[in-house]
Amino acid sequence: MSNHLIKGILALFLLIFVCFGIGVAPTLAHSPHDDIFDVEVSPTYQKDRTLFILVRGNLLKSVDGGLSWKRCLNGLDQKSHLYSLAISSQTKNKLFLSSLGDGIYQSLNGGVSWKKVNNGLSELDIDLIAISPNSDQIVFAAGQHQGLYKTQNSGKSWHQVREQKITAISYIPEQKQQIISGDQTGNLYLSNDGGEIWQLLHQIPDSGAISTIAISPHFSKDKTLLLGTEKGGIFKTIDGGKVFQKINEGIEDLSITSLLFSPNSQKDYKLLASTWHKGVYQSDDGGNTWQNSSEGLTSNHQADLPEYRRPSFSELKMPLDKNNQNQTIFLAGFNGLFKSNNGGRMWQEMDTLSASLIQGIAISPNYKKDQTVALTTYLGGNYLSQNGGQKWKAINKGLEEIRSRKYIARLFGIVFSPNYAKENTLFSASWTHFLKSTNGGQSWRKIALNNSSLWEKITHKNWWFNTIESKKPMIAVSPNFTTDQTIYLVTWNGEIHRSIDRGESFSMIGNVGHSVNYLVISPNFALDKTLYISVSDSSFGIYKTVDGGYNWQPTAYQRDLKQSDWIQLAISPNYQTDQMLLVATKKGLLQTENAGEKWQKIELPTTDENAYVEAVALSPNYQNDQTFVISLRGNGIFKTLDGGKSFTQIGDDLLNHNRLFSHMHYFPAATMPIQFSPSYLLDKTLYGFSGTELFKSTDGGLSWKVITIPEPQVKNVVIYAYARLTNSPIYRFLIASVAAMLGYFLLKRWKKVLFRTGVAIMTFIGVFIFLSTVSI
Numbered sequence: 060m061s062n063h064l065i066k067g068i069l070a071l072f073l074l075i076f077v078c079f080g081i082g083v084a085p086t087l088a089h090s091p092h093d094d095i096f097d098v099e100v101s102p103t104y105q106k107d108r109t110l111f112i113l114v115r116g117n118l119l120k121s122v123d124g125g126l127s128w129k130r131c132l133n134g135l136d137q138k139s140h141l142y143s144l145a146i147s148s149q150t151k152n153k154l155f156l157s158s159l160g161d162g163i164y165q166s167l168n169g170g171v172s173w174k175k176v177n178n179g180l181s182e183l184d185i186d187l188i189a190i191s192p193n194s195d196q197i198v199f200a201a202g203q204h205q206g207l208y209k210t211q212n213s214g215k216s217w218h219q220v221r222e223q224k225i226t227a228i229s230y231i232p233e234q235k236q237q238i239i240s241g242d243q244t245g246n247l248y249l250s251n252d253g254g255e256i257w258q259l260l261h262q263i264p265d266s267g268a269i270s271t272i273a274i275s276p277h278f279s280k281d282k283t284l285l286l287g288t289e290k291g292g293i294f295k296t297i298d299g300g301k302v303f304q305k306i307n308e309g310i311e312d313l314s315i316t317s318l319l320f321s322p323n324s325q326k327d328y329k330l331l332a333s334t335w336h337k338g339v340y341q342s343d344d345g346g347n348t349w350q351n352s353s354e355g356l357t358s359n360h361q362a363d364l365p366e367y368r369r370p371s372f373s374e375l376k377m378p379l380d381k382n383n384q385n386q387t388i389f390l391a392g393f394n395g396l397f398k399s400n401n402g403g404r405m406w407q408e409m410d411t412l413s414a415s416l417i418q419g420i421a422i423s424p425n426y427k428k429d430q431t432v433a434l435t436t437y438l439g440g441n442y443l444s445q446n447g448g449q450k451w452k453a454i455n456k457g458l459e460e461i462r463s464r465k466y467i468a469r470l471f472g473i474v475f476s477p478n479y480a481k482e483n484t485l486f487s488a489s490w491t492h493f494l495k496s497t498n499g500g501q502s503w504r505k506i507a508l509n510n511s512s513l514w515e516k517i518t519h520k521n522w523w524f525n526t527i528e529s530k531k532p533m534i535a536v537s538p539n540f541t542t543d544q545t546i547y548l549v550t551w552n553g554e555i556h557r558s559i560d561r562g563e564s565f566s567m568i569g570n571v572g573h574s575v576n577y578l579v580i581s582p583n584f585a586l587d588k589t590l591y592i593s594v595s596d597s598s599f600g601i602y603k604t605v606d607g608g609y610n611w612q613p614t615a616y617q618r619d620l621k622q623s624d625w626i627q628l629a630i631s632p633n634y635q636t637d638q639m640l641l642v643a644t645k646k647g648l649l650q651t652e653n654a655g656e657k658w659q660k661i662e663l664p665t666t667d668e669n670a671y672v673e674a675v676a677l678s679p680n681y682q683n684d685q686t687f688v689i690s691l692r693g694n695g696i697f698k699t700l701d702g703g704k705s706f707t708q709i710g711d712d713l714l715n716h717n718r719l720f721s722h723m724h725y726f727p728a729a730t731m732p733i734q735f736s737p738s739y740l741l742d743k744t745l746y747g748f749s750g751t752e753l754f755k756s757t758d759g760g761l762s763w764k765v766i767t768i769p770e771p772q773v774k775n776v777v778i779y780a781y782a783r784l785t786n787s788p789i790y791r792f793l794i795a796s797v798a799a800m801l802g803y804f805l806l807k808r809w810k811k812v813l814f815r816t817g818v819a820i821m822t823f824i825g826v827f828i829f830l831s832t833v834s835i
Contacts, residue, residue, distance in 0.1 A: 092359055093412045094367070095391035096141070097374055102148045104378035110389065111154070111170060112396055114411050115725040116140045118156065120170050125389075125398060125409045130750050132717045134173035136693030137161040138645045138671050141724075145188040147195035148379075155198055155214065157185035163200055165214045171717070173693075176214030182206055189228045193235045199254060201225040207240070209254050220254055227287075229272040233279050239300070241269025241286065247300065260300045266291025273318035273330075285330070285346065287315030293332060295346050309349035312337035317375040319388070321402075331403050333390060335370040341403055355397065355406035362393040369393050414438035414771040416723060417748040419472040419730030425480040427738035432746065433473045433485065433500065434753065437726070439771030440467035441487055443500045448746075448755055448766040454500030458489075466771055470494070472730040474534050478541045486546065486562060488532045493548060495562045506562060532556070533578040533729035539585040547608060549578045549592060555608045571602055571611045577729060579628045583635040591640065591655070593626035601626070601642065603655055614655030627731065629675045633682040641687065643672035648689060650703065664706040665694050673721035676733040680740045688733055688745065688760060690720040696733075696747070698760050709760040718754070720747035792827070799823035 094115055101109035108124040111131075118141055119128040135141070139160025147153040152169040155176075162177035163185055177183065180200070185208075187201035200208045200217065207221035207228075224243050231237040238250045245263040250256060263269065267289025275283040282299040285306075292307035293315055307313060314335035321329035328345040331352075338353030358371035374391040390397040390406065397406040416437035423431035430447040433454075440455035458467055468489060476484035487494040492505040537545035540561075548556040548565060555569040573594035581589035588607040591614075594600060602611045631639035641661075642649040646669045648661040663670050671692035678686035685702040688709070695714040697706040713719065720732045736744035743759040753766040802822035803815050 092361065092393055093395035094362075094369060094393050095373070095396050095411070097144045098376050098389045098391045098396060099144045099146045099154075100376050100378045100389065101146060101151050102379055103151050104387075105380060107151070109151075109169070110376075111144055111146070112391070112411060113141050113144055114396075115723070117724045118144070118170070119411065125396065125411075128411055128413070130717060130723070131166075131170045131173070132693060132719045132721075132749075133171060133714050134166075134693050135164060136667065136671055136691070137164075138692075139184075142186050143188045145190045145198070147190050148192045149195050153190075153195050153213070155188045155190060155200075157188045157200060159184045159186065159203055163188070163214065176210075177217075178215065179210075179217035179219075180208055181219065187225065187228065189230070192230055192232075197253065199228055199238075201228065207254075221257060226268045226270060227272045229274050229284075231274055231278055232276055239272055239274070239284070241272055243268040245269060245288065245291075247286065249300065261296075261303060263288060263291060263294055263303065266294075270315055271318050273320055275320055276322060283345075285318045285320075287318045287332065288313075290314055293318065293346065306342075306346040307349070308347065309351075310334070310337075310340050311351070314370075316370045316373045319375040319377060322377070322380060329402070331375055331388070333370075333372045333375050335372070338372055339375070339390065339403055339406075352403050353406070354404070355399075355408070356390070356392065357394045357408060358392070359394055367393075412437065412723070413751050414466050415751040415768065416726065417732075417751065417753060417768070418470065418722070418726070418728045420732070420734050420746055420748060420753070421473050421475050421730070422734050422736055422746065423475050423479050424477055424737055426736050426744075427741065429480065431475075431479075433475065434748070434768065435470045435473045435487060435730075436768075436771065437469060438466035439769075441470060441473050441485075441500060442768060447744075448753065451769050453769065453771075454485075454496070455503075456501060457496075457503035457505065458494070471531050471728065472534055474536055476540060477536060477538055482541075484561075486534055486536065488534055488548065490531065493532065493534075493546075493558075493562055493565065506564070531729075533575070535578050535580040535590060537580065537584050538582050543585065545584075547578070547580065547590065549575050551575055553594075555611075557608055568608050569611070573602070576625060577628045579630040579640075581630065581634050582632055587635070589634075589654075591628055591630065593628055593642070595625060601628070601640075601655060614651070615657055627672075627674065629677050629687070629731065631677060631681055632679050637682065641675045641677065643675045643689070645669075645671045648672045648675065648703070661703040663689075663691065664697055664708070665691060667694075670694060673719065674732045676731055676735055676745075678735055678739055679737055684740070688735075690733060690747075692719065692721065696720060696760065710754075710756070710763045713749075713754075713763060718749045718752065720749055720754070723750065795823045795827035798826045 096113040099111045101107050109122050112119050118131040120131055121128050137158045139158050141158050143157040145155045154166045154170055156164040160183055162180055162183040164173040165176045166173045182202040184203035185200050186203040189199045191197035196213045198210050205224045206219055207225045208217040209220045210217045225240050226243050227241040229239050236251055236253045238254050240248045245266050247261040248257040249260040269286055270289050271287035273285040275281050283297050286294040290313055292310055292313035294303040295306045296303045312334035315332055316335055317333040319331040330342040330346050332340045338356040340349040341352040342349045362369045362371045372392045376389045378387055386400055386402045388399045388403050396409045396411050398409050399406045414437055418435050418437055420434045423429050432444045432448055435441045440458055442451045443454045444451045455467055471488045474486045476482045483499045485496045485500050492507055494503045496503045531551045532548040535547040537543050544559055544561045546558045546562045553571040553573050553575050554567055556565040557568050558565045575592045576595045577593040579591050581587050588605055590604050592602050601614045603614055604611045627643040629641045631637050638654040639652050649658045650661055651658050672689055673692050674690040676688050678684050686700055688698045690696050695708050696710050698709045699706045722728050722732055732748050734746045736742050743757055745756045745760050747754045753768055754763040755766050756763045799819040799822045803819040
């Protein structure tokens with residue numbers, strides 16, 4: 060082998076090592092994924108096909124076995140994360156739901172409506188709920204930090220029965236008073252009196268918390284129970300808990316998240332276990348040996364990031380089947396909900412968060428004449444209607460390369476040019492690009508936002524997070540756009556970008572140094588150069604600029620903004636004269652009438668003085684009609700005609716059908732889910748959206764009709780999706796290496812080894828960077 064060839068190969072592998080070793084971060088799909096915290100199936104699933112999931116803090120219900128989902132909203136006014144769900148095995152319509160901050164909710168009608176049941180709880184951070192299989196009047200709830208609570212009257216009152224932090228609890232079959240629980244130090248406890256008094260049954264040393272307890276359905280005969288632990292794997296007893304032995308043969312990941320007995324385990328000895336990283340393991344010999352059974356499961360490195368720290372795979376749930384023929388199993392995962400129809404041998408991922416989720420809506424400034432409405436969806440791209448929503452067309456030409464697997468990747472809002480009637484111009488934005496259309500959405504051009512050099516991208520360990528994940532730009536177009544040609548993009552990491560050439564190029568003119576979640580521009584911007592942003596990091600509040608974005612100052616401190624991690628703004632159309640803004644927060648609705656110098660709280664139409672205001676929109680004729688509309692989480696849609704002095708509920712039927720105008724929880728977006736028609740004075744038209752449904756009212760919000768929007772267009776991108784299936788750098792490394800070798804050998808007629816090696820190196824770099832930087 061020639062020295063040139065040896066040097067070329069060494070150079071190639073050195074470059075591969077550098078590119079791979081410096082930590083070019085894997086591409087990110089959505090962040091987080093369809094993270095399923097819990098899955099629960101109806102006790103009569105074989106008949107009603109009903110199941111519930113908690114996904115990104117949202118409660119969804121399916122009545123067709125998981126093919127479609129509807130969000131549960133009525134009465135769920137939580138400000139914190141929904142965490143754990145339990146369904147009564149005796150009364151399928153009775154459910155208990157826990158949250159990390161709002162305590163416990165109860166539903167008596169199958170999740171149609173909810174109410175809080177917190178009487179007696181000394182802690183409202185509840186991460187575990189367990190309903191007795193013998194009586195659904197008896198429920199246990201574990202605090203996230205410490206304490207175990209019990210109710211004997213279906214949640215009317217609770218009392219504390221343990222001080223320690225409890226991590227798992229299970230009822231012994233056919234024994235009404237016997238309950239087993241485990242704690243975070245590996246201690247196992249038994250109660251013989253229904254959970255009032257507990258005694259130490261066993262201690263599992265050096266294994267971390269007891270994460271799950273599974274008791275044999277035939278416990279009275281075989282005395283078998285299993286313990287899953289945080290870092291020690293699985294332990295089994297066949298004498299009711301006196302002696303335990305490890306049963307980890309074949310299990311690579313000893314962090315156990317869930318255990319499941321086959322209903323017919325007395326005959327088939329079948330057990331299932333889910334693990335934090337490695338998916339599902341199956342045993343056909345009562346746990347003596349295990350085999351990985353994860354075909355079809357997917358995971359993502361994001362689950363281990365500090366901001367998530369979530370298991371890739373968690374709850375295993377099997378519908379009850381009296382004939383013991385059930386082969387259906389559900390598995391909650393960070394990537395989504397998985398289902399097996401053959402007892403866990405193969406899995407398929409189910410769609411839970413629809414690609415059609417509406418993320419934003421915009422109404423043409425010339426709506427009176429052109430009846431044009433635009434909207435953007437989670438993964439379906441942008442849509443346009445020119446007849447008030449009756450018919451829609453996808454307007455995604457030019458966005459095909461911005462993909463998340465088979466869909467258009469997330470877009471962040473859509474905006475009409477103020478002079479749309481003449482200019483026919485629309486704006487939108489993706490993770491990485493400003494998007495512009497000058498032909499009414501027929502085609503788009505992508506204008507890059509990233510100012511980082513290629514070398515910075517390659518050598519910066521977290522370049523993907525810093526330059527892509529943190530962008531998510533919010534758009535504000537100058538009301539005087541025709542003259543000043545000015546557009547602002549404010550990214551979620553606080554960068555202020557401005558264009559003064561109609562969006563053809565942008566320059567960064569400042570950085571507020573905070574996490575920004577909302578942006579509005581003064582209707583009188585040509586004179587006052589004013590914009591407002593809301594921030595949601597440690598400096599919760601509203602910031603203001605009066606010099607076009609160069610300098611930002613906080614408005615007057617307002618305690619109700621503190622600890623409110625989502626603050627939305629609405630600016631008066633008559634701001635020049637009334638200096639008024641409304642601020643929607645988790646602690647109510649605030650108003651300023653002097654450009655932020657002082658804030659006052661508006662009294663809301665609810666007994667909760669700190670009700671969560673999810674959205675607020677002002678009439679374009681506010682100076683004369685004093686009208687605005689608000690959406691209260693869990694309570695409904697309300698309208699005022701006197702500037703907030705009094706409110707009337709509108710669209711009463713919406714809440715009864717679990718419809719509220721809001722973004723999905725933990726789906727931050729920079730557009731308001733309620734919009735007034737610019738010609739509201741004449742047409743009384745409003746639009747609102749909830750999940751995948753768009754609504755329209757032509758009587759000032761008194762009644763609403765559902766507007767059907769198209770299903771997202773799906774392209775055949777099988778090879779592309781496979782190459783990026785796991786978002787793993789290993790895949791990109793291998794693909795780029797194969798491409799480099801092919802490039803080297805295809806040029807074998809060239810005798811110059813260094814030339815061929817150079818082509819191979821450039822091929823590797825090109826393919827690797829392409830797979831690392833294609834926006835998803």
